[in-house]
Amino acid sequence: MxxxxxxxxxxxxxxxxxxxxxxxxxxxxxxxxxxxxxxxxxxxxxxxxxxxxxxxxxxxxxxxxxxxxxxxxxxxxxxxxxxxxxxxxxxxxxxxxxxxxxxxxxxxxxxxxxxxxxxxxxxxxxxxxxxxxxxxxxxxxxxxxxxxxxxxxxxxxxxxxxxxxxxxxxxxxxxxxxxxxxxxxxxxxxxxxxxxxxxxxxxxxxxxxxxxxxxxxxxxxxxxFGREKTIKIHIGNVENLSSILQGVGSYEISRDEGTVITIHSADSEQVLVKILQVLNSNNIPVDDLSVVPTSLEEIFLTVVKNSDTNSGVKT
Ligand SMILES: Nc1ncnc2c1ncn2[C@@H]1O[C@H](COP(=O)(O)OP(=O)(O)OP(=O)(O)O)[C@@H](O)[C@H]1O
Ligand SMILES: [Mg+2]
Missing domain, CATH: 3.40.50.300 (P-loop containing nucleotide triphosphate hydrolases)
Known part of the structure; x- marks a missing residue:
């Protein structure tokens, strides 16, 4: 009822x-x-x-x-x-x-x-x-x-x-x-x-x-709405990382203590596999790997933003 x-x-x-x-x-x-x-x-x-x-x-x-x-x-x-x-x-x-x-x-x-x-x-x-x-x-x-x-x-x-x-x-x-x-x-x-x-x-x-x-x-x-996953790969400091990773798909690199490669896309898993293969063949060890599930907050922001774009409202 x-x-x-x-x-x-x-x-x-x-x-x-x-x-x-x-x-x-x-x-x-x-x-x-x-x-x-x-x-x-x-x-x-x-x-x-x-x-x-x-x-x-x-x-x-x-x-x-x-x-x-x-x-x-x-x-x-x-x-x-x-x-x-x-x-x-x-x-x-x-x-x-x-x-x-x-x-x-x-x-x-x-x-x-x-x-x-x-x-x-x-x-x-x-x-x-x-x-x-x-x-x-x-x-x-x-x-x-x-x-x-x-x-x-x-x-x-x-x-x-x-x-x-x-x-x-x-x-x-x-x-x-x-x-x-x-x-x-x-x-x-x-x-x-x-x-x-x-x-x-x-x-x-x-x-x-x-x-x-x-x-x-x-x-x-x-x-x-939450198909996109964020995957973080932690490695040590590696020179020429971006040239090593050339052609693996879309990712971002940030350096803090060590290096973090962040993948955020609908095909995160495929990009992950490629990156791990490249790291492995270059003998670069992975220190840590984490998958961050999509939060309701991200979904909320995406859905609201899309509806603003579709209805022609400027944000
Ligand atoms: N008494 C009113 N007279 C004129 N416009 C109003 C009145 N009450 C609400 N509105 C307008 O109607 C729209 C919806 O307002 P409403 O208060 O329902 O929003 P809301 O989702 O509850 O927002 P909030 O999260 O800020 O509480 C807004 O554009 C608001 O300016
Ligand atoms: Mg209200």
Whole structure:
């Protein structure tokens, strides 16, 4: 079953097309990652899917509910943490959680239990009595994300939830999210941190200039766009290396402690074999050899750059 189904979804602000006829389907129980450069249309998409702003055209179905017919019905079943900070300056951390639970009509006993659970899961126990005004920006973000878990929901939208979080808080949040997904929650999540997307997401969509330019599992994205491998061969200092290696294909040489030959192309393996043959026949020993797998970050940059070139946008 799909939790989110959007067809030909568009949103324009004046003459800016922020979201340009996108199709999305997100299966329930999955973590869907939404990536893209600044201004690509991620936040606008989240606001459309959560019924916070009206669409210009297209249809949205959330958890089986037609969003244009019953926006309130949608809102009751989802959670959303927006990119924009939101907090009540004069409330303490624990009161913020408590009040959020009350807003959602969570009964007192459940509220108490959840407040304790979240204070501990988000490492907020030590500052539970402090006012939001008197805590750090990262701590405030943790409160903002934590309070969303006060209520029951089937689907949660998170717009860059980890911005401003230190590495351990970030990992804590990602693991907390993973646990919730195991219990049946579906997550729609945006981030700029690609390791995060790789760690968390079952499926990833990349959006640029309002259009989805790639959508797949992290593994398939790597298969499709990550054919280029980087291979590094470490050898000692050799004179005339470039003349020795003439005709083996494309590579780069850098000298630091010793010499590193870097091969980066779609036919890296073939070039590697040739170089090793030449080194061997010239009695040049190889000190070290490493293959660097393509990262999601490289794929992201390639895909976004290609789509800019194809759409005639200057970069
Ligand atoms: N309220 C608005 N009025 C006019 N234009 C807007 C408005 N909100 C967003 N835009 C424009 O729509 C486009 C998409 O913005 P959006 O906030 O969705 O991008 P984003 O992918 O979330 O970027 P970021 O990574 O910086 O958060 C941008 O060109 C932005 O300037
Ligand atoms: Mg945004």
């Amino acid at each position: 799909y939790c989110i189904e959007a067809k030909s979804l568009s949103k324009s602000y004046g003459n800016v097309t922020a979201v340009d006829s996108i199709d999305l389907s997100v299966e329930s129980g999955k973590i869907f990652g939404f990536l893209g450069p600044n201004g690509a249309g991620k936040t606008t998409t989240i606001k459309l899917l959560t019924t916070l702003i009206p669409t210009s055209s297209g249809t949205i179905n959330i958890l089986g509910i037609d969003a244009s017919r019953d926006p309130l019905g949608v809102r009751k079943k989802i959670g959303v943490v927006l990119q924009q900070p939101s907090y009540e300056p004069n409330l303490t951390v624990e009161k913020s959680l408590e009040k959020y639970g009350m807003m959602w009509d969570v009964d007192q006993k459940t509220r108490r239990k959840r407040v304790e659970e979240l204070l501990s899961a988000f490492d907020l126990k030590d500052i539970r009595k402090k006012k939001n005004d008197d805590i750090s920006i990262g701590q405030r973000r943790r409160v903002q994300v934590a309070r969303e878990f006060m209520h029951d929901m089937d689907l949660l939208f998170l717009d860059e939830p980890t911005v401003g979080l230190d590495p351990s808080a970030r990992r804590g949040l990602l693991d907390y999210i993973k646990g919730k997904v195991r219990d049946g929650l579906t997550i729609f999540f945006t981030t700029h941190i690609l390791e995060e997307a790789e760690y968390l997401c079952d499926e990833i969509a990349i959006i640029n200039h309002g259009k989805i330019i790639a959508i797949d599992t992290p593994e398939e994205l790597k298969n499709k």
